Amino acid sequence: MAAATGTVDLAVQTRGLAVAYRKEPVLEGIDLDLPRGTLVGLVGPNGAGKSTLLKALLGLVPLRSGWVRLLGQRGAEARRRVGYVPQRESVDWDFPATVLDVVLMGRYGRIGLFRRPSRHDREAAWQALEQVGMAPYAHRQISQLSGGQQQRVFLARALAQDAALYLMDEPLAGVDAATETAIITLLQELRAAGKTVLVVHHDLNTVEAFFDWLVLLHRRVVAAGPTAEVFTPKHLQAAYGGRLLSLPAPVGSEASAPSGVRL
């Protein structure tokens, strides 16, 4: 497939991307063109390969074929301008570190070998903590945080990276309603500042309210584009198959949708 023109305007571009775990194909033929300055939702059923797609974009899993361009560049150079929020469960929160320690890690890629965080790095970390409302917890041991607070710490660490593109793996999983609102407001601010944010999401009820772009994934890209065009019963049926027993009601409708159709 020919590469599209105008790649500079694209935050994420892939062609023919395929990933396999022990010869089992997980992702196949992924062609994506995500424009800059959008808040993109990545949804699909369990095992659709959402986390794997993020890891493939970041070079954390080997590609069986295809290529990735982030912000118009390939390889490690591109990844330096990418912020990453992994799944909260991917680390051990009993690790001996404070909230500030973890957020400072967002600066480590810029500091360079043999050097310590500078005053500027510390200021960036504190600012990121302010943005997520975690500054009062800066010196708290991370094992003492609630799930929602841990999620905010990971967000702050990504903000401290001062990136142009953010890839987030379920930043809204298991957080309370107040944290969800705070996080989504923050993501919208990032978009307003011209950043691109790609978010793995699981709650179909909030998709239309949160994201202006949507990628429906089920090992392949089922549909991708503006949310209004992608979030249709036909596409959802194609992605979720028989597992989608009841489609979520449209936002603002009186019909009582089962709260949180988690698939």
Add this chain to the structure above:
Amino acid sequence: MTPHDLWILLTAVLVAASLGFVGCFLILRRLAMVGDAISHSVLLGIVVAFLLTGSTGLLPMVLGAGAAGLLSTWMVELLRRAGVQEDAATGISFTAFFGLGVVLLTLHAGDVHLDTQHVLFGDLVYVPFDILAWRGWELGPRAVWTVGGALLIAGLTTWLFFKEFKVIAFDPAFAAVVGLPVAWITWLQTGLVTLVTVAAFESVGAILAVAMLVAPGATAFLLTDRLESMLGLSVLVGVPAAVAGYGLASWFDLSIAGATATMAGLLFALALLLAPHQGLLARWRARRRTPA
């Protein structure tokens, strides 16, 4: 206390400190298995290195032990891919390497520098008699210099790469995304573990080397919630373990290495029970205060 006793104590403390220190990152990275692989294959590596080079110098031994450690982890992977369960594959590889080491060692038991008794059980008692001399000056026991040097190298390296060690231990995927050389740092850490284990092994034998890689770090982990303090405590924990172990061994005429390792285990049990926040007692009391 005679100078003789002090040298033995100092050696035991240095061994516990150096192993405990490098063991911290193995524990945090959940790589205690790698430590196991290295400590069990060290014997084979040392014997083969000695047979090939005819020397008991530190460098050939570190290289031999490192190669054997790699080979054993590779064998685990090979067996696992062949359908053997991972824990079974691990158990078989490590013990096979250890056994092969013992066989080779006993085959060459006549060689002066490598005798079974010394390599397996270690002879802390004889440490003060193997003196390092330079231009006629007696500089103290060779073991103190070997183990102390290994500790110094481990400490300096950790100081230089502290932030890389820290973020890779906490979240290696994130470290890779921000562009840190994760594979390279992992090799460096594996190298440090090998160096410290070989230094301890060569000076005080297998028992202390295997026992001290995990116990002091695991104890320190329970006592603090700061990485810096955990590293410091892992070094300090070795002091009471060595002193109590030496006292116990002198009193009842036991193996010093065995008694010290036992004491390290006992200290861990005490910490598990009584640690201020993470101890079982503290957690039990916290649960009683806030009924679910």
